[in-house]
Every structure is written in structure tokens, then in C-alpha cells.
Amino acid sequence: MSAEGNGATGWLARVYVTPKQGVLDPQGKAVQQSLHALGYPEVLDLRLGKYVEVTLAEISRESAETRVREMCERLLANGVIEDFRFDLEASR
Amino acid sequence: MRWGVVTFPGSNDDAQTAFVLEGLLGEKVARLWHKDTTLGALDAVVLPGGFSYGDYLRCGAMARFSPIMSAVEGFAADGGLVIGVCNGFQILCEAGLLPGALVRNRDLRFLCQRTHVRVEDTDTAFTNRCRRGEVLDIPIKHGEGCYVADAATLDALETGRQIVLRYCDAEGRVTAGSNPNGSLGSIAGVRNARGNVFGMMPHPEYAAEWLVGGEDGRKIFLSMVASGGVSSDAVVSATRSKVVSGP
Structure with missing residues (x-):
């Protein structure tokens, strides 16, 4: 199965990793604290994580989901x- | 005893570790490359400190997939003695050979300083040459040394006596002020349940001669030598006989 959409050749997985x-x-x-110092007292919490873009070859959506989940794990x-x-x- | 010291791309305490083992303690050392797929006949493996793979993604995350790690995991599964120091500790956690993880220091600073650690248990292959409660003066140098684990894991570590070293002050008191990096429970070193895999953030290899300020670190290596020699510990004896008979 090809990726969805006309002319699609694969997938872009956007992975968000957070503490x-x-x-x-x-x-x-x-x-x-830096944002507070800059005058944004409304910031109540901030968690810093990572954003990963993974470009995948043409595989089925099901397979892409399974495999990206596996890559994450x-x-x-x-x-932990x-x-x-x-x-x-x-x-x- | 025959030791293997692994070098990953970015390891930087491998040479010092080999120097201490071979040059100061008269042990046999095989230098291993991360691409090696076998260990050869060894009694103990050291994963040294450094910045394997540039600490990319997470400290130790890439190194755990190095070809040699399959061999190290097999060695550990057979009961072989494995010690990971600093980045080596991080790699062992990433590999799942030790519980928990090491994250950025509480104050976000890279710490390079002498620290004191208290020996919580001497009935281990890594501290049998110490006294219970003994305070060791061993330096740390790390940016990600804050040990974390969930509450259930911490409980299991406590009840299983797997917490081997805790940060303390010079008198052996474990206080908030004596915890350099925010580690939960002031944990500086843990072993696995079986007792043959151990990780510690402080560097025993940099506290092995008076010329550089102290010899407390030797006790860790000498404990391993003692346990690999004559030991009543079933795991260690089994390992030894296995290694002696050869693969």
C-alpha cells in the first residue's frame, strides 16, 4: 500500500519526546524562570522536550505507525x- | 584477573582505567573496541566514562546499540562482572542492565569536583574491600549524573540492598547539601538484583594514587579482584569457573 494522497511517496513522522x-x-x-524575567508571569509551567522528524519510505500507514512506535520505544x-x-x- | 576495557567513540576515561588496572594494580587488561562482537576470555568488563557518540540523543543511548554491547549483555547474563563508571553507568541504564536513568544535574552545571560517597553495603562484588558506612573520597565529573527512577523502583532498590553508594559529606552524613546533582536518594552507585552489574557516577580510576590526591578508588577495583578470586558468592564463583573453562 502506498501512502495516502495523490503522488504521496512516504511519510513524515513528527515525534515529540517530553519528560x-x-x-x-x-x-x-x-x-x-527566564520567561518570567522577560515579563511573562502568566507562564505557569514549562516542560522542555525534543522534537524529531523522521522521513519514511513508502509503506502502509499501519506499518508506519507500528514501526515509528517501535523506534520511539x-x-x-x-x-524511564x-x-x-x-x-x-x-x-x- | 582479566579485564576488558571498552572504548566507544567519545570514551575518554578508557586509557586512565587501563592504566590503573594494569599499571598500578598489575591486572591483565584487554582493550576492546565498540565494534568488537566478542569479549574473549575475561573476568570483568569496564564501561568507562566519556561522551560516547557525543552524548547525542541521551547520554549512553547510542552506545547501548554498539556491536560490543550484545557481547557485554551476554556476559552479564552469564553472571560476569560488569562495572560502568559515569558514561558507562549511563550506558548500563540505557541498556536496561541497571534500573533507572541519569538526567541533567539539578543545577544544570557540569560538575567537576571531589565528592564523598558512603558505602551502604559491603556484601557486594564491588565494595567487599570497604567497611560498611565507610566514606570514600572519589571525584565526579559529569553534566548528567542525577539518578532518577520511579517510586516502585526506588523501593525495590532499597529493599533489595541494591543502593551501594550514596553521596555524603566528609563525615558520612547524607544531607541535601551533600547531594551534588539532585540524585534521588542521593544515589551515587547501584547494582543489579543479581549483584554482578554495577554503575557509579564517581570515578574510582581518578582516585587511585596519592600523586593525584587519594587512593579510595582502588577499593572498588580491588573488591572486584577479591570477588573474582576466591568468593563464596555463587554468582561470582559460577562466573569464574565458566570463564576459566573458556568459551
Whole structure:
């Protein structure tokens, strides 16, 4: 099965990796404090994570989902300290 | 004892570790490259400190997939002694050989300083040459040394006596002020449940001669030598006989 859409040749997976709730995020805290210092007192919380773009060859959506999830579990995120989520977009 | 010291791209404490083992303690050392797929006949493996793979993604995340890690995992599964120091500790956690993870220091600063750690348990292959409660003076140098694990894991570590070293002050008191990096439970070193895999953030290899300020680090390596020699510990004895008979 090809990716969805006319002329689509694959997938773009957008992976978001964030520190688990409860895991100390000193970087996020430091950035939050900087925003406060810049005059944004409305910032109540800030968690700093990673954004990963993975370009995939032409495979089925099902397979892309399975395999990206596996990539996250095996390498892109560390389940002890991080959560992940991702979405898939058909790419040309 | 025959030791293997692994070098990953970016390791930088491998040479010092080999120097201490071979040059100061008279041990046999095989230098191993991350692309090696076998360990050869060894009694212990050291994953040294450094910045393997540039600390890309997460410290130790890439190194755990190095070809040699399959061999190290097999060695550990057979009961072989494995110690990971600093980045080596991070790699062991990433590989799932030790519980928990090491994240950015609480104060976000890279720390390079002498620290004190208290020996919580001496009934281990890594601290049997220490006294219970003994304070060791061993330096740290890391940016990601804050040990974290979920509450259930921490409980299991406590009850299983897997917490081997805690940061403390010079008198052995574990306080908020004696915790350099924010590690939960002031944990500086943990072992696996079986007792043959150990990780610690402080660097015993940089506390192995008076010329550079102290010899407390030797006790870690000498404990491993002692346990690999004559030991009543079933795991270690089994390992030893296995290694002696050869693969």
C-alpha cells in the first residue's frame, strides 16, 4: 500500500519526546524562570522536550505507525524518564 | 584477573582505567573496541566514562546499540562482572542492565569536583574491600549524573540492598547539601538484583594514587579482584569457573 494522497511517496513522522510528569526537568524550570524575567508571569509551567522528524519510505500507514512506535520505544525515548507521541503525515 | 576495557567513540576515561588496572594494580587488561562482537576470555568488563557518540540523543543511548554491547549483555547474563563508571553507568541504564536513568544535574552545571560517597553495603562484588558506612573520597565529573527512577523502583532498590553508594559529606552524613546533582536518594552507585552489574557516577580510576590526591578508588577495583578470586558468592564463583573453562 502506498501512502495516502495523490503522488504521496512516504511519510513524515513528527515525534515529540517530553519528560515524564514527576521527573525533574531543570532545563524547563530554567527556561520558565527566564520567561518570567522577560515579563511573562502568566507562564505557569514549562516542560522542555525534543522534537524529531523522521522521513519514511513508502509503506502502509499501519506499518508506519507500528514501526515509528517501535523506534520511539527502542531509541528515540527512554521510557524511564520520557513520554512520547507522534503523528504521521503523508509526504511527497 | 582479566579485564576488558571498552572504548566507544567519545570514551575518554578508557586509557586512565587501563592504566590503573594494569599499571598500578598489575591486572591483565584487554582493550576492546565498540565494534568488537566478542569479549574473549575475561573476568570483568569496564564501561568507562566519556561522551560516547557525543552524548547525542541521551547520554549512553547510542552506545547501548554498539556491536560490543550484545557481547557485554551476554556476559552479564552469564553472571560476569560488569562495572560502568559515569558514561558507562549511563550506558548500563540505557541498556536496561541497571534500573533507572541519569538526567541533567539539578543545577544544570557540569560538575567537576571531589565528592564523598558512603558505602551502604559491603556484601557486594564491588565494595567487599570497604567497611560498611565507610566514606570514600572519589571525584565526579559529569553534566548528567542525577539518578532518577520511579517510586516502585526506588523501593525495590532499597529493599533489595541494591543502593551501594550514596553521596555524603566528609563525615558520612547524607544531607541535601551533600547531594551534588539532585540524585534521588542521593544515589551515587547501584547494582543489579543479581549483584554482578554495577554503575557509579564517581570515578574510582581518578582516585587511585596519592600523586593525584587519594587512593579510595582502588577499593572498588580491588573488591572486584577479591570477588573474582576466591568468593563464596555463587554468582561470582559460577562466573569464574565458566570463564576459566573458556568459551
